[in-house]
Amino acid sequence: MRRVRYESTGGPLFLEETPVPEPGPGELLVRCEAVGVTLPVVRKVTEAVEPIPLGGELAGEVVAVGEGVTRFHAGERVTGLCFGHGYADFALLHEAMASPIPDTASAVDAVALVRSGLVALGALEAARPEPGETALITAAASGVGRLAVQLARVRGAARVVGAVSDRAKADFVRSLGADEVVAYADEKWGEPVDYALDAVGGELLTPAIGALAPGGRLVAYSSGGGTIRAYDLLVGAKSVIGFQMARIARGKPELYERWRLELWRLFGEGALKPAVHGEFALADAARAHAVIESRSNRGKVILRP
Template sequence: MLRIRHEVNGGPGVLCAEEVERPEAGAEEVLIRVEAVGVTLPTVRKVREGGEPVSLGGEVAGEIVALGAHVTAFAVGDRVTGLCFADAYAEFAVLNTAMASPIPDGVPAVEAVALVRSGLVARGAYEAARAKPRESVLVTAAASGVGTLALQYARAGGAARVVAAVSSADKAALVRGLGADEVVLYEDADWGAPYDVILDGVGGALLDPAVRALATGGRLVAFSSGGGTVEAYELLVRGASVIGFQMRAVALGEPALYERWLGELWQLRDAGTLRTVVHEEIPLVEAARAHTVIEQRRNLGKVVLVPGPGGA
């Protein structure tokens, strides 16, 4: 089968295609024939940082072709999606059942990849913020896979003012179409502050201006892998807080809540309340190009890798 490997040669490394044997499912895993792979920002960042080779994780969707010895919740032939932490950029991948969820009949794999993980993160971040109707909400990385859905959650949640923060003005039309009342650029002076809630999918150097944009009693939810440092004084003078959110903790630690959110996610999709945005379907062998799109902040929505037909 075809798999993409991260290879380091004294620099940030490159993504190389290789032919390898199909993996085998562990006791609590399923083996799927991959139909779509959602490229995640944490994986892109790890590759860019270089140093040591990284295993390429991502959101995968496809058909189960083999079951681990202890798997009873799924059957061969089921279509599932979920987050694969290693070797996701491949024609076949193993997926832990704790991270797997069924794809409803008739839903394309690309849509499932764009909706499920990003939608759950957007929902979880919004819940973590304890957002209330009539509050103001700012979403950073608003044109990303998670950001596009977070805007829609904020709109559906009754926010009085929904503002999208993006890297360039050419993303304004997209985010306005998804419910943003206003659009600000990262380079703007004050981001139209203050905000009751900020959902931050960027981190790093943008974390400081985001904290300074909080209103008195405001809450910032950090769900990106970008890191960053918060000045305690900035929180003190605003009586504000920063909350970290990780979807994996919910999936593994609160499975009942995870399942409820998942069911509600599909209901919102079917009702037309949430819609996915896919920037481009890129062939698996062009994974490096997919990473470049995200690194250069050119994506409008989710970047998805699509393996070719067949597989060894």
């Protein structure tokens, strides 16, 4: 089978031929139909000291199962998070991280909706939104952001502001349901909001805190790091909440499952529409990474083995 790999930090991505892996205990062997490209994986390629397996969210057909697997069998379609090599024709997915794909959805729908949607919904839940409150979503045109904009509206936000790196994305973000769109470089991000969901981190934390109304909440779920001054919180009795999807997936599987079903329900009702920026062949994985690095994507970037 084909697999994408690299040999040194920031090094070029290349295809290699390797044997199809055998599923171990609790694992599924999946024929990959769609693989999501995420900012955390792209960052690790450029920053990690040692090369990492290129994993992430994937969807496809189960072709074999390992010892002890009880929830799935060969022939079923699943989606889930792969911690090993996922940029490949076949990948191993742990049973606990897998979930079924409805007959009405495609593999691309699954990759564009489930993992990104779970992060967006989890971050929104962490903000404890009340109907009629106002929301700010950073990286609003990203795979997670474009779902967070829609979910904030579904949960009753009276005004949704999308923050983007480039104003060229404004029309796209408005089409998702945002009332206003601001650029990161803008001096002022409009009227204060009750809560903000931040997927960027770094230097963007300061203006995101500044955009909160007194008593406002910032949910930080970025891998981009950054520093927040305590004084900026004290001045408006503001708060920051950290959110990590892995903690929910591993520690609260019943909540993870409830959120997953909620996403598919909203998708089926037409209230949640995944957006795909583009689909790339495995051989074009470097181009897919370049789209993410340039922050030019409008929606999910997907590899199609």
